[in-house]
Amino acid sequence: MLLSQKFRVYPNRAQSDALAAMLRDFCKLYNAGLEQRIAAYRTRGISLNYGTQAKELKAVRAADDGLARWSFTAEQQVLRRLDKTFKGFFGRIKRGERAGFPRFRSASRYHAAEFRVGDGLTVRKNGRLGFVGVPGEIKVKQHRPLAAEPKSAILTRQNGKWFVVFHVEIAEVERRAGECIGIDIGLSSLVALSNGETIVRPNWTKCTKKGLRRRQRSLTRCRRGSKRRTKMRARLANYSAKVARKRSDFLHKLSADLVSRFAAIGIEDLNVKGLARGMLAKEVNDAAWAQLTAMLRYKAAKAGSALIEVDPRGTSQTCPECGTIKPKPLGERRHRCECGCDLDRDVAAAMVVHFRAFGFWPGHGLQDSSGRVAA
Incomplete structure (x- = not known):
């Protein structure tokens, strides 16, 4: 690598x-x-x-x-x-x-x-x-x-x-043994873990919307080709870069924490480009799922952890207790099934990701993490 x-x-x-x-x-x-x-x-x-x-x-x-x-x-x-x-x-x-x-x-x-x-x-x-x-x-x-x-x-x-x-x-790293986890990447919770933990997504775009709008209006008022327009364009670019640095810093710390805690991580193999063209394009781009996945990929390889990407279809509609399909609209944030399972929607999806990645539900088995990985 x-x-x-x-x-x-x-x-x-x-x-x-x-x-x-x-x-x-x-x-x-x-x-x-x-x-x-x-x-x-x-x-x-x-x-x-x-x-x-x-x-x-x-x-x-x-x-x-x-x-x-x-x-x-x-x-x-x-x-x-x-x-x-x-x-x-x-x-x-x-x-x-x-x-x-x-x-x-x-x-x-x-x-x-x-x-x-x-x-x-x-x-x-x-x-x-x-x-x-x-x-x-x-x-x-x-x-x-x-x-x-x-x-x-x-x-x-x-x-x-x-x-x-x-x-x-970097040379090869010996794969380490340890706990495995399933991760669901979302919008309300940026990351939900199969052990019940959730991390709320910092809404970077919403928090900086006022300052961004003010700088964009200042740029629009400037005459094309003027020195002031060049200054306003640089001002807007610096502000956007500052927002990007905040996002990158948060994702670096989050991915480093996950890799240090878990020896094997299961995530969804999402088509981020396709999702970024839909009705939630602004939120998907702000969440930076592709950037987080890329960071997890190289940091896991560097630390000797395993990163397993699974099919994302139906993870949020499948019950982690009985395995039945329970359709839910996007606005419904709790998973409630007739079998009695009542969980946060994202946590339930993370448990399904865990099962697809490792073949057993969280807390019901062990994983052999021996082997070598390239880093």
């Missing part, structure tokens, strides 16, 4: 200008590669791939002094990025999904570049970073040690701030 570790970097003004110029040149290269692919297919019916375009990169750098000052391997990653975009487009077409053709990128929306550590990006002995074409060494706030020697990294710009994301490879 590849683990990503993100750190804030603090370039000075000259370094920040150089990094911004590098992203602009990479954006030009991306758009030029896209234009070449379109022209080749329209004029000669040829579909270009990464290998064909990478062979021409040396000649392009020789003719363009702007590209020649940056890392060659980083520019190769730009062409790989374009190739992945086309593969994803044709993959969605093949699966019958809706897919938009790859588009030209604006320099104002091109915010990331990938590097090979040791080739284009160097981690100095003093902990600072060196980039090919960028003057001096860039300060980085490494608030925690790297889990292993990084092999690649992504430089990214977010709301005017610079970050570096290192990719490190």
Whole structure:
């Protein structure tokens, strides 16, 4: 498993200008590669791939002094990025999904570049970073040690701030023995456990709605192209980023707590994209189910825990005592069955998830957690 570790970097003004110029040149290269692919297919019916375009990169750098000052391997990653975009487009077409053709990128929306550590990006002995074409060494706030020697990294710009994301490879972890739990992810209770615990969803969007609306109105009043509109747009982006950080911080702490307490976790394999297009789209996006699942997945692998995803169909309609189907509307928050079972709807669903994941009801069996997992 590849683990990503993100750190804030603090370039000075000259370094920040150089990094911004590098992203602009990479954006030009991306758009030029896209234009070449379109022209080749329209004029000669040829579909270009990464290998064909990478062979021409040396000649392009020789003719363009702007590209020649940056890392060659980083520019190769730009062409790989374009190739992945086309593969994803044709993959969605093949699966019958809706897919938009790859588009030209604006320099104002091109915010990331990938590097090979040791080739284009160097981690100095003093902990600072060196980039090919960028003057001096860039300060980085490494608030925690790297889990292993990084092999690649992504430089990214977010709301005017610079970050570096290192990719490190972690060795296998021995799966630990311990208690198992079933989890139901919902809206009223963000997480309900099969042992009866519930965690209420912090309504981040509702709590920040007033401040968000005020900033959106201020942006709408500004004249397009004015300096004030640029400032208001940055103000709105910073506020939205603050809300996202609060959500991410809560989910990190919640997922870390669950993984530390339980050796095996059963969750629903939800189609979050489909649910986010329904009538509860705002609530589903605010709950960030996909983000929580992703955090549980990599933290469980890192800690030696097992994460088992089960079919979510009927979990909230099945009685955990007798197994009969008890249909309930979404507004009914208690599960009451003729067998006498009376539970919170989400807790009952978590018990059903537990049974589907481990084959026994909570408190009625043991699980063999021996084995090795990749982390």
